[in-house]
Amino acid sequence: MSKSESPVPHLTTSLSGPLMHLEEQFINHQAKIESWFREQWRITQAPFYSSVDIRNAGYKIAPVDTNLFPAGFNNLNPEFESLCIQAIQQAVERIDKPVDRIILIPENHTRNKFYLTNVAVLASLISKAGFEIKLGSLMNDLTEPVSIPLDQGEEVTLYPVMRNDNQIYVSDGFYPDLILLNNDLSAGRPDILENLTQTITPPLSLGWSNRMKSDHFKNYQEVANEFSSIFDLDPWLITPLYRSCGEIDFMKREGNSCLESNVNALLSAVQQKYQEYNIEQRPYVVVKAESGTYGMSVMTAHSAEELLELNRKERTRMSTTKEGQKVTRVLIQEGVFTNETWGPDKTVAEPVVYSIDKNVVGGFYRVHSKKGVNENLNSPGMRFEPLAFDDCCISPDIDQSPDSHVNRFYIYGVIARLATLAAAREIVEGSVES
Amino acid sequence: MSKSESPVPHLTTSLSGPLMHLEEQFINHQAKIESWFREQWRITQAPFYSSVDIRNAGYKIAPVDTNLFPAGFNNLNPEFESLCIQAIQQAVERIDKPVDRIILIPENHTRNKFYLTNVAVLASLISKAGFEIKLGSLMNDLTEPVSIPLDQGEEVTLYPVMRNDNQIYVSDGFYPDLILLNNDLSAGRPDILENLTQTITPPLSLGWSNRMKSDHFKNYQEVANEFSSIFDLDPWLITPLYRSCGEIDFMKREGNSCLESNVNALLSAVQQKYQEYNIEQRPYVVVKAESGTYGMSVMTAHSAEELLELNRKERTRMSTTKEGQKVTRVLIQEGVFTNETWGPDKTVAEPVVYSIDKNVVGGFYRVHSKKGVNENLNSPGMRFEPLAFDDCCISPDIDQSPDSHVNRFYIYGVIARLATLAAAREIVEGSVES
Numbered sequence: 001m002s003k004s005e006s007p008v009p010h011l012t013t014s015l016s017g018p019l020m021h022l023e024e025q026f027i028n029h030q031a032k033i034e035s036w037f038r039e040q041w042r043i044t045q046a047p048f049y050s051s052v053d054i055r056n057a058g059y060k061i062a063p064v065d066t067n068l069f070p071a072g073f074n075n076l077n078p079e080f081e082s083l084c085i086q087a088i089q090q091a092v093e094r095i096d097k098p099v100d101r102i103i104l105i106p107e108n109h110t111r112n113k114f115y116l117t118n119v120a121v122l123a124s125l126i127s128k129a130g131f132e133i134k135l136g137s138l139m140n141d142l143t144e145p146v147s148i149p150l151d152q153g154e155e156v157t158l159y160p161v162m163r164n165d166n167q168i169y170v171s172d173g174f175y176p177d178l179i180l181l182n183n184d185l186s187a188g189r190p191d192i193l194e195n196l197t198q199t200i201t202p203p204l205s206l207g208w209s210n211r212m213k214s215d216h217f218k219n220y221q222e223v224a225n226e227f228s229s230i231f232d233l234d235p236w237l238i239t240p241l242y243r244s245c246g247e248i249d250f251m252k253r254e255g256n257s258c259l260e261s262n263v264n265a266l267l268s269a270v271q272q273k274y275q276e277y278n279i280e281q282r283p284y285v286v287v288k289a290e291s292g293t294y295g296m297s298v299m300t301a302h303s304a305e306e307l308l309e310l311n312r313k314e315r316t317r318m319s320t321t322k323e324g325q326k327v328t329r330v331l332i333q334e335g336v337f338t339n340e341t342w343g344p345d346k347t348v349a350e351p352v353v354y355s356i357d358k359n360v361v362g363g364f365y366r367v368h369s370k371k372g373v374n375e376n377l378n379s380p381g382m383r384f385e386p387l388a389f390d391d392c393c394i395s396p397d398i399d400q401s402p403d404s405h406v407n408r409f410y411i412y413g414v415i416a417r418l419a420t421l422a423a424a425r426e427i428v429e430g431s432v433e434s
Numbered sequence: 435m436s437k438s439e440s441p442v443p444h445l446t447t448s449l450s451g452p453l454m455h456l457e458e459q460f461i462n463h464q465a466k467i468e469s470w471f472r473e474q475w476r477i478t479q480a481p482f483y484s485s486v487d488i489r490n491a492g493y494k495i496a497p498v499d500t501n502l503f504p505a506g507f508n509n510l511n512p513e514f515e516s517l518c519i520q521a522i523q524q525a526v527e528r529i530d531k532p533v534d535r536i537i538l539i540p541e542n543h544t545r546n547k548f549y550l551t552n553v554a555v556l557a558s559l560i561s562k563a564g565f566e567i568k569l570g571s572l573m574n575d576l577t578e579p580v581s582i583p584l585d586q587g588e589e590v591t592l593y594p595v596m597r598n599d600n601q602i603y604v605s606d607g608f609y610p611d612l613i614l615l616n617n618d619l620s621a622g623r624p625d626i627l628e629n630l631t632q633t634i635t636p637p638l639s640l641g642w643s644n645r646m647k648s649d650h651f652k653n654y655q656e657v658a659n660e661f662s663s664i665f666d667l668d669p670w671l672i673t674p675l676y677r678s679c680g681e682i683d684f685m686k687r688e689g690n691s692c693l694e695s696n697v698n699a700l701l702s703a704v705q706q707k708y709q710e711y712n713i714e715q716r717p718y719v720v721v722k723a724e725s726g727t728y729g730m731s732v733m734t735a736h737s738a739e740e741l742l743e744l745n746r747k748e749r750t751r752m753s754t755t756k757e758g759q760k761v762t763r764v765l766i767q768e769g770v771f772t773n774e775t776w777g778p779d780k781t782v783a784e785p786v787v788y789s790i791d792k793n794v795v796g797g798f799y800r801v802h803s804k805k806g807v808n809e810n811l812n813s814p815g816m817r818f819e820p821l822a823f824d825d826c827c828i829s830p831d832i833d834q835s836p837d838s839h840v841n842r843f844y845i846y847g848v849i850a851r852l853a854t855l856a857a858a859r860e861i862v863e864g865s866v867e868s
Contacts, residue, residue: 034564035534042532082517082826086793090524098476100469128829130468359520392516395562 022061022237023402026411029231030396036230037358037417044424046358048091048180048201052416053366054351055336059277061411062240062336063419064286066216068202069184071107074114074121075364075386076354081125083392087356088129094357095178095199102126103136103168103176105161105183105193110139110148119182120156126180136161136170138183138190145171166197184208186291186325205430206423212290213331214244215429219422227418236273238415241266241334244290248330250319256308259287262332263304270334284335287318289327300335342367342387353393353416360393360413456495456671457836460845463665464830470664471792471851478858480792482525482614482635486850487800488785489770493711495845496674496770497853498720500650502636503618505541508548508555509798509820510788515559517826521790522563528791529612529633536560537570537602537610539595539627541617544573544582553616554590560614570595570604572617572624579605600631618642620725620759639864640857646724647765648678649863653856661852670707672849675700675768678724682764684753690742693721696766697738704768718769721752723761734769776801776821787827787850794827794847 026033051070052063076084092099104126106119119135126133137158147157159170169175179193179200185207193204204210221239228235243262248255263285270283284302299318301307310318319327342349342365353363365387390405393413397406460467485504486497510518526533538560540553553569560567571592581591593604603609613627613634619641627638638644655673662669677696682689697719704717718736733752735741744752753761776783776799787797799821824839827847831840 031534031561031564031566038527038532038534038564079513080516082514082828083520085828086517086520089793093472098472100465100472127465130465130472130829132465359523394516394519395564 022059022233023407023411025231025233026414027396027398027402027407030398030410032230033227033414036227037421040421041358044421044428045094046091046355046420046424047206047427049354049356050416050420050423051352051354051363052419054353054412054415055338056340056351056408056412057337058339059279060237060336061415062238063220063415064240064333064336065213066220066419066423067184068206068211068423069107069182070354071115071118071182072352072364072386073125073354074117075352075388076362077364077388077390077392079390080362080392081128083359084125084356084361085129087359087361088126090359091357092129092131092178095201097177097199099131099177099199101132101174101176102178102180103134103161103170103174104180105136105138106158107183108137108139110146110158113150116148116156117150117154120150120154122182123156132174134159134170134174134176136168136176136179138192161192163192166195168192168196168198181207185210186321203427203430206427208291209325210430211426212244212329213288213333214242214290215426216419216422217242217331217333219425219429220419223418223422223425238418240336241269241273243332244329245332246329248328250310250315250327253315259307259330259332260304263287263301263307266332266334267303281337286333286335288331288333289318289321290329290331291321291325340365349387351389351412353412355416355420358417358420360416362392363389363409363412363416365389456493456667457841457845459665459667460848461830461832461836461841464832464844466664467661467848470661471855474855475792478855478862479528480525480789480854480858481640481861483788483790484850484854484857485786485788485797486853488787488846488849489772490774490785490842490846491771492773493713494671494770495849496672497654497849498674498767498770499647500654500853500857501618502640502645502857503541503616504788505549505552505616506786506798506820507559507788508551509786509822510796511798511822511824511826513824514796514826515562517793518559518790518795519563521793521795522560524793525791526563526565526612529635531611531633533565533611533633535566535608535610536612536614537568537595537604537608538614539570539572539617540592542571542573544580544592547584550582550590551584551588554584554588556616557590566608568593568604568608568610570602570610570613572626595626597626600629602626602630602632615641619644620755637861637864640861642725643759644864645860646678646763647722647767648676648724649860650853650856651676651765651767653859653863654853657852657856657859672852674770675703675707677766678763679766680763682762684744684749684761687749693741693764693766694738697721697735697741700766700768701737715771720767720769722765722767723752723755724763724765725755725759774799783821785823785846787846789850789854792851792854794850796826797823797843797846797850799823 047068049070051067053065055062055064104123107115109115123133135156135158138161142160145157145159147155149155161168161170167175176198179198181202188209189204193200224235224239243266245255245258245262266285267283274283282302284300286300288298321327338348338350340349341347347367349365349367351363351365354361367387389409391409393409396410400407481502483504485501487499489496489498538557541549543549557567569590569592572595576594579591579593581589583589595602595604601609610632613632615636622643623638627634658669658673677700679689679692679696700719701717708717716736718734720734722732755761772782772784774783775781781801783799783801785797785799788795801821823843825843827843830844834841
């Protein structure tokens with residue numbers, strides 16, 4: 001999608017007062033904010049890449065999901081290709097040894113052309129950044145290279161990953177210096193990747209077989225608190241409140257009392273904040289599998305009752321996530337309204353921001369015409385329209401209004417970097433534990 | 435200048451055979467080239483920024499001047515602003531201590547609006563990269579801040595630089611963590627900048643009061659030799675031959691025998707290369723002050739006689755450079771033909787490529803309608819048209835012809851990085867000596 005075709009969603013909220021104030025604070029304190037980030041990145045190394053789902057309620061802007069194995073690079077504005085290339089060079093430079101050859105390990109879905117197009121774009125960016133790259137697949141039944149046609153005459157070739165001693169390789173003698181995971185390891189840590197002498201990034205400990213969303217949001221809450229102290233901001237304006245429950249079994253209706261008490265406590269905490277800011281919307285929560293992804297095992301509820309009265313089909317849907325993993329722990333997250341809409345039909349739009357290393361490189365809007373302002377747009381079977389940002393989110397323009405597009409994108413970039421920093425701290429914690 | 439208005443000059447040479455081969459080699463060996471550069475940058479830190487004047491003869495592409503205090507940032511394609519911002523963040527990150535505040539020290543010409551617009555653009559990029567920045571002037575007669583209006587209602591404010599103990603500052607209490615020189619110190623190393631505890635970049639030793647062009651081209655020759663060995667390239671295809679003479683006095687006609695013998699030797703070496711490649715153009719040399727800049731004290735000659743028969747006016751012009759420094763040493767450089775022309779009038783065009791840290795961030799064509807293919811386009815009183823590149827030069831496209839625009843720009847980026855690497859080695863040598 002070219003720049004000129006890419007309109008920016010409209011913020012449809014009568015409650016823009018506090019946001020304008022919030023945005024103004026961000027713009028006015030840019031130098032302080034950037035200084036703070038520089039300090040943070042000196043302390044904690046950024047993940048290789050990430051994408052952050054953001055919800056903008058007008059009065060509040062917060063991340064709701066941080067993906068360390070981001071898909072969707074094909075949805076970014078091609079005008080920022082050079083920015084991505086430069087950021088990839090920087091990200092690889094941070095690896096502790098020289099890197100010339102890279103194997104990118106994608107997810108195992110060979111039929112999802114949207115996903116494979118993302119893989120092709122990512123591989124092309126890495127190649128343009130001056131590295132040799134091949135795609136190494138973990139699919140069990142793959143015994144020789146397979147080429148899968150994409151749209152517009154392109155194709156991707158997946159090579160089976162093989163192991164020799166403590167190194168993996170593909171093809172004849174293509175041993176990588178770096179293994180880049182674009183596979184979130186929902187099915188568990190693959191044996192073939194254990195104890196390698198080659199560097200793997202992100203580390204295996206950050207796959208969904210180990211990672212829990214509440215670890216991320218605990219870190220995010222701390223990051224947001226520290227950040228907010230720079231200019232006396234209420235951290236709630238950038239943080240989704242959350243609670244978590246273990247030992248859940250949706251099918252056997254186990255763990256209901258934990259769900260009930262935590263949903264009620266969370267709704268009441270949010271209601272209190274809404275009163276403080278004179279927000280008249282009705283609070284809701286989003287219940288998500290602690291280790292889920294792809295928008296599976298996610299539901300919203302306005303009360304504990306709604307959650308406890310799920311019918312069999314709904315309970316079945318909540319009880320397993322990607323790759324058939326059983327859901328036993330859930331995150332209960334404050335629902336953040338999306339008050340950005342796009343086009344004449346006022347379609348709900350949710351920004352997704354991409355980073356490579358510590359650099360924001362752009363993003364897009366996820367637009368879904370069948371969803372309301374309090375629904376999860378990353379839902380099963382979702383058909384979203386990607387609307388590439390026509391700005392790369394890396395700097396504000398103090399000469400423009402706080403709510404101008406360039407400044408709104410800058411704020412999305414700041415929020416995304418806060419979530420990325422939280423993920424960076426998770427990686428450090430993970431490497432201590434693993 | 436917007437992308438759509440920026441055409442790419444046409445390569446008007448019947449001798450494109452060897453170039454196509456040269457270009458093909460660059461494109462085919464991209465991964466090797468980039469791997470080599472990564473290794474080089476691990477060994478030697480890149481200068482903060484640079485611009486490199488390149489001449490493209492069709493059969494040969496070579497740098498002819500490398501500026502470590504680059505002006506002309508206002509001539510770059512604004513679409514690559516984000517690339518510049520990201521590169522500035524990376525360049526500052528390499529400084530050995532945390533940097534929040536920067537003083538940029540410009541040249542002392544307050545009446546050159548082209549130059550001051552460059553300063554304004556550079557300061558704006560640094561500010562957008564998240565740093566506090568002020569312009570500190572070394573002008574002796576400046577006692578309080580002065581604002582100079584630019585076009586389109588903009589202005590720049592120059593602050594007198596003051597010193598307190600071993601630190602400089604401007605205004606009330608604005609002490610910088612980093613001093614960025616955009617002043618080439620032609621008039622000498624200013625006392626006020628000596629022995630500071632603050633970091634200065636580029637280092638004072640690289641100002642034109644110390645630096646000699648032949649030091650740069652000696653380093654360039656070594657760099658080009660090493661680079662050429664990667665894929666068995668004749669280094670001459672990317673290197674201007676050179677010789678140098680000291681103890682010259684154009685007014686007193688001293689040093690003529692040195693000039694004569696070196697010009698003759700150089701012309702004969704070039705002639706030999708032309709024969710080897712069946713090039714039918716007539717070799718020429720460019721004589722430049724060893725420490726000159728701004729295109730002053732530069733002349734071309736096709737024979738030693740031409741140089742020895744200068745009239746009084748020509749000798750006067752050659753004998754002093756910027757800031758009235760007397761020329762006593764000259765570089766005699768192989769003249770590289772410019773065989774790129776632009777527009778229906780076949781105006782001669784010369785590419786200038788900009789880097790920040792080790793990242794190429796774009797460039798422009800210097801176009802001059804009054805000059806021939808063997809003349810210096812950066813000449814006194816020159817009125818060039820900047821034609822911003824519509825590509826940032828950082829990656830080739832193997833699916834396109836070796837001489838496609840994107841690939842030609844990639845090659846310019848490679849040549850510029852070779853020159854930047856030579857400058858990086860000069861900085862290391864300079865810091866050992868100083």
